[in-house]
Amino acid sequence: MNNTGRLKSSSSELDLDRPNIEDYLPSGSTIQQEPHGKLSLHDLLNISPTLSEAAGAIVDDSFTRCFKSNPPEPWNWNLYLFPLWCFGVVIRYLILFPIRVIGLTLGWIIFLSSFIPVHFLLKGHDKLRRSIERSLVEMMCSFFVASWTGVVKYHGPRPSRRPKQVFVANHTSMIDFIVLEQMTAFAVIMQKHPGWVGLLQSTILESLGCIWFNRAEAKDREIVAKKLRDHVQGADNNPLLIFPEGTCVNNHYTVMFKKGAFELGCTVCPVAIKYNKIFVDAFWNSRKQSFTMHLLQLMTSWAVVCDVWYLEPQSLKPGETPIEFAERVRDIISLRAGLKKVPWDGYLKYSRPSPKHRERKQQSFAELVLRRLEEK
Amino acid sequence: MGTASSMLTQYDIEEVQEHCNNLFSQQEIVSLYQRFCQLDRNAKGFISADEFLSVPEFAMNPLSQRLLKMVDGLNFKDFVAFLSAFSAKANAQQKIELIFKVFDSDRNGKVSFKDILEVLKDLSGSFMSDEQREEALSQVLKEAGYTKDSYLTLDDFIKVLGQSDLKMDVEVPVD
Numbered sequence: 001m002n003n004t005g006r007l008k009s010s011s012s013e014l015d016l017d018r019p020n021i022e023d024y025l026p027s028g029s030t031i032q033q034e035p036h037g038k039l040s041l042h043d044l045l046n047i048s049p050t051l052s053e054a055a056g057a058i059v060d061d062s063f064t065r066c067f068k069s070n071p072p073e074p075w076n077w078n079l080y081l082f083p084l085w086c087f088g089v090v091i092r093y094l095i096l097f098p099i100r101v102i103g104l105t106l107g108w109i110i111f112l113s114s115f116i117p118v119h120f121l122l123k124g125h126d127k128l129r130r131s132i133e134r135s136l137v138e139m140m141c142s143f144f145v146a147s148w149t150g151v152v153k154y155h156g157p158r159p160s161r162r163p164k165q166v167f168v169a170n171h172t173s174m175i176d177f178i179v180l181e182q183m184t185a186f187a188v189i190m191q192k193h194p195g196w197v198g199l200l201q202s203t204i205l206e207s208l209g210c211i212w213f214n215r216a217e218a219k220d221r222e223i224v225a226k227k228l229r230d231h232v233q234g235a236d237n238n239p240l241l242i243f244p245e246g247t248c249v250n251n252h253y254t255v256m257f258k259k260g261a262f263e264l265g266c267t268v269c270p271v272a273i274k275y276n277k278i279f280v281d282a283f284w285n286s287r288k289q290s291f292t293m294h295l296l297q298l299m300t301s302w303a304v305v306c307d308v309w310y311l312e313p314q315s316l317k318p319g320e321t322p323i324e325f326a327e328r329v330r331d332i333i334s335l336r337a338g339l340k341k342v343p344w345d346g347y348l349k350y351s352r353p354s355p356k357h358r359e360r361k362q363q364s365f366a367e368l369v370l371r372r373l374e375e376k
Numbered sequence: 377m378g379t380a381s382s383m384l385t386q387y388d389i390e391e392v393q394e395h396c397n398n399l400f401s402q403q404e405i406v407s408l409y410q411r412f413c414q415l416d417r418n419a420k421g422f423i424s425a426d427e428f429l430s431v432p433e434f435a436m437n438p439l440s441q442r443l444l445k446m447v448d449g450l451n452f453k454d455f456v457a458f459l460s461a462f463s464a465k466a467n468a469q470q471k472i473e474l475i476f477k478v479f480d481s482d483r484n485g486k487v488s489f490k491d492i493l494e495v496l497k498d499l500s501g502s503f504m505s506d507e508q509r510e511e512a513l514s515q516v517l518k519e520a521g522y523t524k525d526s527y528l529t530l531d532d533f534i535k536v537l538g539q540s541d542l543k544m545d546v547e548v549p550v551d
Binding site: 039040041042043044045046047048049050051052053054055056057058059060061062063064068287344348352353357358359361362363365366367369370373 | 408411414415417428429430431432433434435436437438439440443447459462471474475478479492495496499500501502503504508511512513515516517519520522533536537539540542543544545546547548549
């Protein structure tokens with residue numbers, strides 16, 4: 001098989017965590033018409049099912065759809081509305097934006113001037129220090145939400161701090177984290193980011209017990225898994241928040257949930273987040289823009305409107321595998337937030353599918369040919 | 377608001393339509409153009425092999441490497457022409473021509489025993505041995521009245537594949 005020009009396939013460690021795509025795909029997507037009778041030349045030359053599949057994937061595929069940004073509907077389409085829109089642009093960029101920048105800067109000043117002394121002076125009083133740091137981070141997140149005039153409706157009971165529970169949410173942008181954090185100081189598991197976000201991650205957010213990893217490093221996964229297990233046992237730790245999709249999806253779809261969060265033996269509390277695209281698309285398309293640009297886009301829009309639902313906690317049913325459990329929770333979240341489920345692993349954004357999916361198709365073809373060759 | 381679709385003029389669309397023998401409607405061409413631009417991430421005017429493979433459903437296809445040789449680097453017009461065989465409006469002949477091209481990798485207008493073996497190798501991978509493939513192919517060739525040394529032409533393909541209904545339609549989503 002010609003492997004040149006392909007990215008390296010996922011390593012075996014990654015595969016362990018990776019649910020099998022074929023298990024989720026609707027049957028019938030492979031060559032399954034099961035013709036009978038003796039094998040003929042026609043059967044070997046008729047490659048139309050495989051070709052149709054390939055062309056179908058080129059024309060449209062559910063995976064790319066998950067990561068497509070959807071621009072807001074233009075409404076400035078006529079002569080009367082257009083000046084109004086221009087007026088809006090002036091207000092948004094020249095009045096709202098500077099006010100928001102000032103507000104955010106003020107927030108940072110207050111935050112840093114209290115966080116740094118608290119962090120270093122209260123070294124001996126861990127409990128007190130942590131609770132102050134917690135409220136400071138919550139406050140800072142409120143400043144962030146205010147900087148895009150976040151209109152967030154929270155439904156359901158506010159999360160409580162107790163051991164042996166993890167919160168899982170669908171993931172649209174890093175602002176998910178900010179939106180959730182302003183209500184409750186969660187410890188989050190996230191991809192390590194470069195730049196100023198990375199700096200915040202490794203300094204301030206570390207104090208909340210957040211855990212960072214690098215998607216590409218298989219070794220990181222073991223360390224993270226261990227840290228996770230330790231974290232959920234501690235009674236005084238901040239509740240754990242995991243985005244099991246592992247990547248930002250455009251808030252119309254959900255991709256497969258990684259099973260890591262579902263095999264900790266904890267109660268899983270689903271959180272569904274749905275953004276209203278009326279003013280701005282909150283999906284962070286990390287391929288197209290940096291997080292800074294994403295924030296600027298949000299800060300120059302009228303408002304970010306979203307709904308957050310804290311849903312009923314779920315636990316592993318007897319006889320249920322972690323993957324089935326993950327799918328059940330994904331069902332609950334998708335239903336509440338009105339998202340479509342697709343059978344893809346979000347990490348395919350960064351790597352090619354492992355050859356075993358192709359092998360599955362080859363195997364069924366080979367078996368069919370060999371069986372029908374025997375038939376008389 | 378400059379969206380991708382507004383960049384295609386009526387003339388462009390008609391030109392592309394002509395190029396693909398009017399097998400796609402204007403709306404379908406607009407949709408295909410949006411898709412083309414989406415896959416052509418750096419707006420180079422063609423879709424590279426790597427960009428095709430970024431669609432997992434395509435990368436998983438057993439024939440993807442073979443098809444890549446046909447579609448790699450196509451501009452939009454040729455991209456549409458390639459896909460036109462999958463239009464519901466395309467006739468059996470057009471569909472069989474495409475199948476023939478997939479087999480005829482050296483583009484000499486005839487398909488040898490070895491050419492077919494190679495496609496079979498893509499389709500069955502490690503799940504059939506070379507001997508098994510050769511045996512199966514020799515047997516069906518013999519039954520169809522050919523030998524190991526005969527070359528199959530497009531007409532032979534039409535004779536073999538033309539009798540049955542080919543299910544090779546792909547719907548272009550139009551919104």
